[in-house]
Amino acid sequence: MNLSNTLAGVFEPKQQIEKDRQRFSNRDLFRLILPILVEQLLTMLVGIADTLMFSYAGDAAVCGF
Numbered sequence: 738m739n740l741s742n743t744l745a746g747v748f749e750p751k752q753q754i755e756k757d758r759q760r761f762s763n764r765d766l767f768r769l770i771l772p773i774l775v776e777q778l779l780t781m782l783v784g785i786a787d788t789l790m791f792s793y794a795g796d797a798a799v800c801g802f
Contacts, residue, residue, distance in 0.1 A: 791799055
């Protein structure tokens with residue numbers, strides 16, 4: 738038994754859920770996930786801006802001398 742077959746059994750559903758029993762549609766899930774993705778993107782951009790700002794300032798300015 739290889740690893741890909743083992744992982745496929747974990748992540749793939751055993752049976753499909755009927756449409757009337759689903760809690761969220763794919764459209765609803767996309768509407769929930771989109772703001773989270775935007776937030777993560779903005780968090781990464783702020784981290785990049787901090788890194789650029791500190792690298793431009795130099796060691797003495799960052800240390801407070």
